[in-house]
Amino acid sequence: xxxxxxxxxxxxxxxxxxxxxxxxxxxxxxxxxxxxxxxxxxxxxxxxxxxxxxxxxxxxxxxxxxxxxxxxxxxxxxxxxxxxxxxxxxxxxxxxxxxxxxxxxxxxxxxxxxxxxxxxxxxxxxxxxxxxxxxxxxxxxxxxxxxxxxxxxxxxxxxxxxxxxxxxxxxxxxxxxxxxxxxxxxxxxxxxxxxxxxxxxxxxxxxxxxxxxxxxxxxxxxxxxxxxxxxxxxxxxxxxxxxxxxxxxxxxxxxxxxxxxxxxxxxxxxxxxxxxxxxxxxxxxxxxxxxxxxxxxxxxxxxxxxxxxxxxxxxxxxxxxxxxxxxxxxxxxxxxxxxxxxxxxxxxxxxxxxxxxxxxxxxxxxxxxxxxxxxxxxxxxxxxxxxxxxxxxxxxxxxxxxxxxxxxxxxxxxxxxxxxxxxxxxxxxxxxxxxxxxxxxxxxxxxxxxxxxxxxxxxxxxxxxxxxxxxxxxxxxxxxxxxxxxxxxxxxxxxxxxxxxxxxxxxxxxxxxxxxxxxxxxxxxxxxxxxxxxxxxxxxxxxxxxxxxxxxxxxxxxxxxxxxxxxxxxxxxxxxxxxxxxxxxxxxxxxxxxxxxxxxxxxxxxxxxxxxxxxxxxxxxxxxxxxxxxxxxxxxxxxxxxxxxxxxxxxxxxxxxxxxxxxxxxxxxxxxxxxxxxxxxxxxxxxxxxxxxxxxxxxxxxxxxxxxxxxxxxxxxxxxxxxxxxxxxxxxxxxxxxxxxxxxxxxxxxxxxxxxxxxxxxxxxxxxxxxxxxxxxxxxxxxxxxxxxxxxxxxxxxxxxxxxxxxxxxxxxxxxxxxxxxxxxxxxxxxxxxxxxxxxxxxxxxxxxxxxxxxxxxxxxxxxxxxxxxxxxxxxxxxxxxxxxxxxxxxxxxxxxxxxxxxxxxxxxxxxxxxxxxxxxxxxxxxxxxxxxxxxxxxxxxxxxxxxxxxxxxxxxxxxxxxxxxxxxxxxxxxxxxxxxxxxxxxxx
Numbered sequence: 001x002x003x004x005x006x007x008x009x010x011x012x013x014x015x016x017x018x019x020x021x022x023x024x025x026x027x028x029x030x031x032x033x034x035x036x037x038x039x040x041x042x043x044x045x046x047x048x049x050x051x052x053x054x055x056x057x058x059x060x061x062x063x064x065x066x067x068x069x070x071x072x073x074x075x076x077x078x079x080x081x082x083x084x085x086x087x088x089x090x091x092x093x094x095x096x097x098x099x100x101x102x103x104x105x106x107x108x109x110x111x112x113x114x115x116x117x118x119x120x121x122x123x124x125x126x127x128x129x130x131x132x133x134x135x136x137x138x139x140x141x142x143x144x145x146x147x148x149x150x151x152x153x154x155x156x157x158x159x160x161x162x163x164x165x166x167x168x169x170x171x172x173x174x175x176x177x178x179x180x181x182x183x184x185x186x187x188x189x190x191x192x193x194x195x196x197x198x199x200x201x202x203x204x205x206x207x208x209x210x211x212x213x214x215x216x217x218x219x220x221x222x223x224x225x226x227x228x229x230x231x232x233x234x235x236x237x238x239x240x241x242x243x244x245x246x247x248x249x250x251x252x253x254x255x256x257x258x259x260x261x262x263x264x265x266x267x268x269x270x271x272x273x274x275x276x277x278x279x280x281x282x283x284x285x286x287x288x289x290x291x292x293x294x295x296x297x298x299x300x301x302x303x304x305x306x307x308x309x310x311x312x313x314x315x316x317x318x319x320x321x322x323x324x325x326x327x328x329x330x331x332x333x334x335x336x337x338x339x340x341x342x343x344x345x346x347x348x349x350x351x352x353x354x355x356x357x358x359x360x361x362x363x364x365x366x367x368x369x370x371x372x373x374x375x376x377x378x379x380x381x382x383x384x385x386x387x388x389x390x391x392x393x394x395x396x397x398x399x400x401x402x403x404x405x406x407x408x409x410x411x412x413x414x415x416x417x418x419x420x421x422x423x424x425x426x427x428x429x430x431x432x433x434x435x436x437x438x439x440x441x442x443x444x445x446x447x448x449x450x451x452x453x454x455x456x457x458x459x460x461x462x463x464x465x466x467x468x469x470x471x472x473x474x475x476x477x478x479x480x481x482x483x484x485x486x487x488x489x490x491x492x493x494x495x496x497x498x499x500x501x502x503x504x505x506x507x508x509x510x511x512x513x514x515x516x517x518x519x520x521x522x523x524x525x526x527x528x529x530x531x532x533x534x535x536x537x538x539x540x541x542x543x544x545x546x547x548x549x550x551x552x553x554x555x556x557x558x559x560x561x562x563x564x565x566x567x568x569x570x571x572x573x574x575x576x577x578x579x580x581x582x583x584x585x586x587x588x589x590x591x592x593x594x595x596x597x598x599x600x601x602x603x604x605x606x607x608x609x610x611x612x613x614x615x616x617x618x619x620x621x622x623x624x625x626x627x628x629x630x631x632x633x634x635x636x637x638x639x640x641x642x643x644x645x646x647x648x649x650x651x652x653x654x655x656x657x658x659x660x661x662x663x664x665x666x667x668x669x670x671x672x673x674x675x676x677x678x679x680x681x682x683x684x685x686x687x688x689x690x691x692x693x694x695x696x697x698x699x700x701x702x703x704x705x706x707x708x709x710x711x712x713x714x715x716x717x718x719x720x721x722x723x724x725x726x727x728x729x730x731x732x733x734x735x736x737x738x739x740x741x742x743x744x745x746x747x748x749x750x751x752x753x754x755x756x757x758x759x760x761x762x763x764x765x766x767x768x769x770x771x772x773x774x775x776x777x778x779x780x781x782x783x784x785x786x787x788x789x790x791x792x793x794x795x796x797x798x799x800x801x802x803x804x805x806x807x808x809x810x811x812x813x814x815x816x817x818x819x820x821x822x823x824x825x826x827x828x829x830x831x832x833x834x835x836x837x838x839x840x841x842x843x844x845x846x847x848x849x850x851x852x853x854x855x856x857x858x859x860x861x862x863x864x865x866x867x868x869x870x871x872x873x874x875x876x877x878x879x880x881x882x883x884x885x886x887x888x889x890x891x892x893x894x895x896x897x898x899x900x901x902x903x904x905x906x907x908x909x910x911x912x913x914x915x916x917x918x919x920x921x922x923x924x925x926x927x928x929x930x931x932x933x934x935x936x937x938x939x940x941x942x943x944x945x946x947x948x949x950x951x952x953x954x955x956x957x958x959x960x961x962x963x964x965x966x967x968x969x970x971x972x973x974x975x976x977x978x979x980x981x982x983x984x985x986x987x988x989x
Contacts, residue, residue, distance in 0.1 A: 013052045013084065017044075024325040025049045028058070031285075031319035032292040033312075035353060037363045038341070038669035039332030039616065042294045043073075046266055047080035049292065050092060054085070059263045062091035067100060067281065068268035073614065074099075077268070082862065082869065091918070093262070097277050101240035104247065107784070108254055112247050115233045116784050117777070119568075123160075126236050127152050127587040133228055137221050141214050142639075153588065154638035159222050161637070163238030164274035165647050166245070169223040175645055176219035179212045215642060241276045248283055255283065263290055270295030271312045272302045275647055278311045282318065289319060297353045298345050298361070301610060301663045303655070310649040313356060330363040332616050334371035337675050338363045341668040344698055348658045351651040371673035375700050377680070377691075381624075384680040385422035388621050391676060392428065392604060395619055399673075403429055405618030406604040409667050411630040413437070416606050419623065423604060429546045433607035438591025439581070443551045444558055448581070450531065454516045455575060458492035471536050472508045511535065523572035525562040526821040529758045538757055539987045544728065544967070546601045552755050557594055559758035572820050609667045620671035622664070625679040626689035631660035664694050728754060728964050733869040736909055739956050740902065746963060746972035747984035754964065760983075761822040767832045768892050771839060771930065772875070773817035774810065775890065779854050779876065781805050786853055802851040810840045839892065839930035846933050852878040855885060855920075861913035866954055874910045877920070884923035885914060886938075891927050895934035903927065908941040908949055 014022050021041060024034045025048045036042035050066060053059045068074050078094050093100065102120060109116045121129070130152050134143070142151040162172060229235060235243065248255040265285050267273065270293035273281075285291040295312045316322045330338055342362050345352070354361040376391070378384040392406050410416045413434050423430040438444055446469060449462040457463070460483075466472060467479055478500075486496040497505050511534055519527055532538045532555070541548050541555065565580060566572045584591070605617070624630060634656035651658065668675055677695065681688040731753075742749040751757045786803055814836060823829035856877030863870045877885040887910045891903075907925040914920040924938035963972045970988050 013048050013055060017048065018329050020325055020327050020329070021045050021048075024327070025052050027292070027323055027325070029288065029290050031289050031315075031322040033315050033322050033324045034292065034294040035324065035326045035359070035361065036294050036296055037326075037328055037330065037361055038296065038299060038666070039330040040327035040363070041329075041331055042268070042296075042327065043076060043080060045327065046268055046292075046294055047077055047084060049266065050081055051084045053264055062093070063261065063263040064092050064266070065100070065262040065264070065284070066092065066094045066266045066268070067097050068094075069096060069272055071096060071099075073268060082864075097273075097280070098237050098240050101244040101280070104244050104258070105235075105240065107787070108247055108251070110784060111251055111254060112243065114230075114235075114243065116781060118233050118235050120240065121229075121234045121236055123156060123236075124584050124587050124589040125234075126156055127589075128583050129228065129232065129234070130156070130225065131583075131587075136228075137224050139217060139221060141217055142221070149586075151638065155218070155221055155225075157637065158218065158639040158641070159225055160236070160238045162222065162641060162645075163236075163242050164276050165641065165645070166242065166276045166279060167641065167645050167647075168242070169219070169226045172219040172645065173223050175642065176212075176216040180216055183209055183212045218639060238276070241280055245276065245280055245283070248280075258284060259286060263288070264292070265290065266292045266294070268294055270315070271297050271300035273311050275311070289321070291319070298348075298662055298665050299613070301613065301659060301666055303659050310651075313353065314649065316357075324357070324359075326359050326361060328361060328363050329366055331366045332672055333363075333365060333669060334367060334369055334673055335365040336371050336373055337668060337671055337673075338365055340373055340675075340698065341665050344668070344694070345661060345665045347697055348661050351653060351658060367672075369673055371671075371675070373675045374677075375695065376676055376678040378678070379680060380682040381418045381680050381684075382422070384623065384678050385418040388419060388623065388676070388678060389422050389426050389428060391621070392619075393426075395674065399618075401618050403602045403604050406621075407612060407615070407617040407619070407670060408604065408606045408621045408623060409609050409612055409670070410606070410623055411609060411632055411663075413608060415624050415629065419606055423606075429601060429603040431546075431550065431601075431603040431605055433605055433611055435593055435611070436590045438554065438557060438561075438593050439585060440590055441554050443554050444591070447528075447531075447537075447555075447558065448578075450535065451528075451574060451578060453512055454519050455578060457494040457512060457516075460486065460493035463493045463497070466508065467505075469535070470540065472504050474502050474504050478502060519574040521826075522574075523566050523820040524574045524577040525559065525566055525758075526761070527574055528559060528562050529760055532758060533760070538751075541755065541757060542751075542987055546603060549601050552757060554593075555758065556756040557592075561591075566820065609663050612670050613666055616670055616672060618672045619674035619676070620667070621676045621678055622667045623678045624683075625677050625692040625695055626683065627692060628689075629683075630664065630692050631657060631694065661694070728967065730961055730964055732867075733871055734865075734953070734957055734960070735871050736906055737872075739953060739960070742960050742963075743956060744976075745978065745982060745984065746969045746976060747982060747988065749960070750969040751984060751987070754969075763823045763828060763832060764892070766819040766821045766823065767836065770814070770817050770819045771836060771890065771892050773819075774813045774836075774840065775843065776858055776875075777813040777817065778805060778810050779857055781809060782851075783854060783857070802853055804848060804851050807841075807844050810844060811837070814840060842930055842933055843928070846928065852880070852886075855879040856887075856914075856918075859918075861917050863913055863917060865950060865957075868954075868957055870909075870953065872909065872913065874913060877910075877914065880923055882923075884921040886924045886926070887911065887914060887922060889927050891929045892931070893929060894931035895929040899927070905949055905952075908946055911941050912946045912949070 014025065017025060021044065024032065024045050027049075034042065034045060036045065046066065050064055053064060054061055066077060068077065074095050081092060081094065095103070098120075105114065105118070106116075109118060130137070131149055134148060134152075137143070139151075142155060144150055229239065248258070262284060265281055267281055272295075281291060281293075293312070293315060297312050300312070316324070333341075349355045352361075353359070376384070376387045378387055388408060392403075395401055395406075396403065408416070408419050410419070413436070416432060420430065420432055439448065446465065449465040452459055452462045453466065464479070464483070467474060482496045482500060483493060486493045489496065494509075497509065500506070515527065515531055515534070518530060522530070537555070541552050562577060565577050569576060569580075605615075609622075622630070634654075677698075677700070679689070679691055679695070683689055738749070738753055741752060748759070751759055782802070782805055785805065818833070820829075823832065854876050856874045859874040859877065861872055861874065874887060875890065876888045878888060880886060887907060889907060889910070907927070911922050911925055914922055922940060924940055926935050926938045928935050959972070963969055970985070973982060973985070
């Protein structure tokens with residue numbers, strides 16, 4: 001095993017590390033297993049190791065691959081590396097497994113027969129795909145007559161689990177066919193003839209035959225599903241890993257390319273990998289095996305999504321030369337909490353690394369602070385929630401904790417309701433962190449109710465809900481009278497309201513008619529912005545409050561959903577969008593939520609234990625610690641993989657109980673100082689709940705006294721806490737678009753970048769996005785067909801000539817990329833559409849004269865600008881024969897005599913990024929004006945010009961931060977010169 005060749009002791013990268021962390025960071029070449037207990041600084045070790053490898057000359061930034069499981073973890077790793085490296089992390093590949101595989105496949109799809117423009121679909125989209133083609137599947141057992149959709153989710157989970165274990169459809173079908181042939185063998189038939197003399201044997205054979213038929217049905221369904229995906233040009237998430245593996249195994253030249261490219265591979269949360277993901281990194285690490293994996297078997301809590309704990313247990317067997325480093329110094333919790341968690345997890349021996357490798361994983365606290373572990377026992381779930389709220393108020397006052405220091409951890413999302421209700425009733429700020437439930441949020445329910453009315457005025461339940469919105473609120477007595485009238489006359493509420501003289505009711509009917517008419521012509525995203533404006537939702541979300549902070553985020557996510565629907569569908573109407581939402585709900589999809597628990601206002605976090613992984617809090621409440629809730633009841637998969645096909649090495653003992661113990665271990669080790677375990681006797685139902693067996697295993701059962709059900713619900717109004725103010729988040733990352741927006745209109749910046757509200761757009765912007773997307777797709781296809789890996793070489797063809805895709809492809813991509821929003825009328829839209837065809841014709845003629853292979857296409861960059869990060873994308877960078885780059889951007893207009901200062905600044909920023917981050921030699925900067933065949937003329941910025949731009953950017957950033965801190969966006973807007981009246985002042989004046 002080779003050691004690093006350069007000195008290590010003088011590296012600032014090692015500052016602040018303990019002995020074991022330093023040992024892990026400075027390990028040289030070969031396989032390395034880092035067993036990192038909770039709170040021992042694994043992210044610090046991983047990021048420092050990346051920087052150390054670069055510092056020591058063992059690898060260039062682009063020769064390092066770091067893989068993790070969530071976007072949040074990948075972003076955190078990027079941020080840490082970025083802060084440690086003076087000029088950013090440049091070309092270090094830090095991503096999730098699926099994003100990495102998707103990037104590989106997008107570059108080499110044609111090499112294994114995949115469509116170059118494949119689309120990755122979600123679980124819900126896969127459900128809708130099967131439902132649409134359900135009767136093409138030869139299903140019997142898994143398609144009940146009364147509920148044919150019942151097993152779609154179970155089948156999809158099964159297919160995903162099979163892909164995680166690298167069980168291909170052909171392998172599954174071969175196994176099933178083998179079973180069928182065996183069941184039809186002469187020996188089986190002979191035994192079957194013994195039916196009269198041996199009825200028990202006959203019965204067993206009938207069960208066997210039925211089971212074979214069931215397995216064959218599943219195998220055929222798996223095979224059909226995979227064929228359906230390919231026919232539609234789709235891949236699911238499991239396909240990304242499996243097709244990447246197929247690419248590497250069947251195209252050795254491509255595998256060799258990436259093995260040479262990535263000299264060092266690092267894997268975070270290794271205990272959460274499935275077999276396919278493990279095989280992917282194993283094959284990439286060959287032949288040098290410079291692979292570092294970081295994990296903790298005691299924190300493996302994702303068995304339900306295919307994680308294989310056997311991977312971490314098997315790593316040393318697969319890599320005999322593995323160096324093992326165990327991190328045991330904890331920087332988070334008190335020793336009392338660590339001792340409780342360590343003693344508890346011993347129950348999982350001998351199926352733990354500690355027992356198998358004969359190592360010590362006992363964590364020692366790096367803090368001497370005192371803490372507290374306490375069991376809170378209540379009579380009912382309502383009293384349990386009250387006790388939690390009381391304890392939060394008590395500790396906030398006595399320990400000077402803020403609300404961000406508190407977390408309430410539940411085993412399942414539906415257990416959070418009592419605690420949400422109590423905190424809301426007490427006026428305590430909270431944030432319910434969940435990854436599902438967008439369609440259940442009150443704001444989104446209100447919006448959906450209104451949108452449904454635009455398709456059918458007579459949906460009385462939706463009209464009733466809309467009448468409870470502030471803008472249309474009418475006296476309860478009048479609404480009840482209208483409802484009674486509708487029932488008495490056997491008409492809809494809408495028909496009853498038509499005869500009402502209430503001004504608010506008439507205003508609602510007027511807006512419904514206006515928006516219903518608009519819905520026939522406008523795409524859904526544009527219609528939604530108009531609805532939000534007319535119903536004053538946008539205006540009502542301007543005030544800063546905890547509720548508005550959450551609602552602005554929800555509204556942004558719903559608006560992005562509408563935009564994404566438009567991008568993926570030719571029918572961009574409201575009717576089509578609502579039909580998709582109905583299908584999603586039918587599939588059991590509650591709407592994906594993207595909450596960042598670290599962001600937002602000061603508030604108590606309520607979340608599942610799974611969601612808390614990787615987080616820490618001063619005080620943690622693990623609630624509902626009762627039998628059948630935590631640990632939860634074991635539920636077997638509806639469709640199990642046949643044992644002969646299972647490749648994972650399964651642990652001995654009760655696998656579900658061991659995973660539940662690991663889940664509690666994760667929950668307990670989120671706490672820094674205070675850990676409260678709460679339970680109640682009465683959760684509804686006829687019998688009392690027993691305390692969790694975990695409380696017994698912890699030795700806390702002596703402190704628990706059983707009590708009869710409280711049988712009481714308290715509605716006493718508590719005085720709300722005063723002085724709770726929200727603070728706007730001060731950004732540390734900026735872009736040219738952001739800064740330009742602030743300089744142009746501070747109020748637009750506030751609504752767009754601070755509040756993230758959906759805002760009206762412009763036809764010119766929609767058209768510009770369309771052209772840019774079209775050219776990006778065309779040029780990506782150009783790169784793809786010119787970099788197919790040949791049998792004996794990489795890169796473009798030996799002739800050196802660039803093969804140009806046909807012009808018809810431009811027209812195809814133009815139709816696919818068309819953004820249908822914000823055109824004032826159909827005539828204007830058609831004029832733009834024709835203009836785009838002309839522009840693309842001009843582009844094709846100009847590009848055909850001297851085609852070059854782009855090295856950059858929408859290349860993202862991240863630069864250090866003083867203490868801030870400056871981000872953006874370089875549209876296009878063409879590779880010249882001498883290795884230099886010509887940077888090109890497009891303008892959807894005619895050439896002007898002289899570039900504006902803003903246009904010139906944008907190209908100079910691209911030059912700065914290409915030179916500083918990507919270390920490229922820049923030959924020229926230019927714009928292509930697509931109205932004609934002209935360009936702006938080539939130029940190149942000087943160091944002085946780029947320095948001046950940096951100074952101007954920092955000056956504007958300082959103004960943005962000051963304005964955000966004071967909230968004086970209106971005052972800043974009044975100081976700004978507007979070409980015409982600011983359209984955003986209507987929301988604040």
